[in-house]
Amino acid sequence: EDDINIEHVAIPIHGKVVAENTLLANVQGSLSQASIPSYPSSPLPITNYGINIFPFWGDIDTFVDGEMYLRTSASDATLLTKVKTDVADDYYNGASNDFDPTWAIAITWDSVGYVLKKGDKLNLFQLILTTDGTRTFAMFNYPPNGINWTTANNKLSKAGFDAGDGNNYINLDIEQIASAGTNCNNAGRFIYRIDDGFWASTQCTECTSAQGGL
Numbered sequence: 001e002d003d004i005n006i007e008h009v010a011i012p013i014h015g016k017v018v019a020e021n022t023l024l025a026n027v028q029g030s031l032s033q034a035s036i037p038s039y040p041s042s043p044l045p046i047t048n049y050g051i052n053i054f055p056f057w058g059d060i061d062t063f064v065d066g067e068m069y070l071r072t073s074a075s076d077a078t079l080l081t082k083v084k085t086d087v088a089d090d091y092y093n094g095a096s097n098d099f100d101p102t103w104a105i106a107i108t109w110d111s112v113g114y115v116l117k118k119g120d121k122l123n124l125f126q127l128i129l130t131t132d133g134t135r136t137f138a139m140f141n142y143p144p145n146g147i148n149w150t151t152a153n154n155k156l157s158k159a160g161f162d163a164g165d166g167n168n169y170i171n172l173d174i175e176q177i178a179s180a181g182t183n184c185n186n187a188g189r190f191i192y193r194i195d196d197g198f199w200a201s202t203q204c205t206e207c208t209s210a211q212g213g214l
Contacts, residue, residue, distance in 0.1 A: 002027045003035050004070065009103045011131050012195040013051050014163050025107050027068050029056040029157075031127060033164070041155045044162045045169040052164060053194075055127040055140040056109070056147070056177070058157030064119035066112030073104045080104055083130045087137050090184045090191050099137075104130035114152035121148040136195040142188040146180040161194065 003024040011018045018033065025031050028039055033050025039059050040046065062068070073079045083104045088097060108126045113119040125147060128139035140159065150157050159172040172190070173181070180187045 004068070006031075006070070006105060007072065007074065008105065009131070009133070011103075011129070012134065012136050014161075014168065014194065015196045016051070018051055025068065025070060027062055027109075027112075028060045029058055029109060029125070030054050031107065031129065039155065044158060044160055044171050045164075045166050046162055047164060047166045049162075050164045052162040053127065053129070053138055054159050054161070055107075056123065056125045056142075056157055056159055056174075058123075058150070059115045059152035059155055060109070060112045060123075061115040061117055061152075062112055064113045064117045065122060067110055068112075069108045069110060071106045071108075073101070079106060080130075083128060083137075083139075086128070086139065087130070087191070090139075090186055090189060091137065091193065099132055099135055101130045101132050104128065114149055116153070118152070123147045123149060131195070134195065135193060138192050138194050140177075140190040142177055142180065144180055144187040146188070147178050150174050150178050161192075 003026050006023045006025055007021055008023060010020050022033055023031055024035055026036065030036060031053040036049050071079060080101050083101050084099065087099055088094060106126060106128050110124055111122040113122055124143055126141040130137050157174055159174055159177055160170045162169040182188065183190045
């Protein structure tokens with residue numbers, strides 16, 4: 001099964017409220033409001049699938065190796081503590097803030113290969129999504145030495161955000177991700193506030209050099 005239904009609270013994303021329990025985690029590296037039938041070769045945008053978050057959307061093949069793991073704050077309360085610290089350090093640069101998350105999920109794609117049943121190069125990456133009911137943050141985590149593949153079946157993988165309306169989207173630099181880039185001076189980590197207006201900017205407001213990650 002490529003899609004897994006996520007149990008979650010209502011989440012503000014891009015000026016809307018995503019209704020509870022409507023997001024799907026997909027083995028090909030996406031979190032979406034609707035099941036996406038195939039991996040396209042063209043860049044974003046895509047339409048008719050609602051809100052989409054792509055930490056690494058590629059032609060992933062887990063038949064040879066790798067798995068997708070999910071962990072939520074409903075089953076692991078320590079996740080909220082970790083996420084609160086990471087947002088404070090990597091988004092607010094340790095400055096005083098009142099972000100106190102009430103829900104979070106960590107989705108990890110662990111040692112995943114690529115089509116067709118290729119296991120000579122494996123990728124590890126993670127999406128953290130968290131909210132306090134007003135503010136929502138998405139964190140993309142990759143190994144501090146980068147990922148191992150970006151192209152499968154002659155199709156370049158993608159990362160970014162897509163509102164599903166054909167107009168509001170961001171294509172992130174997949175090669176920057178591959179080389180352990182960052183938008184918060186923390187190798188392999190990209191963090192974004194996405195409750196409203198995140199399509200206009202992909203930079204965190206403030207940054208830190210502290211190490212973190214998977």
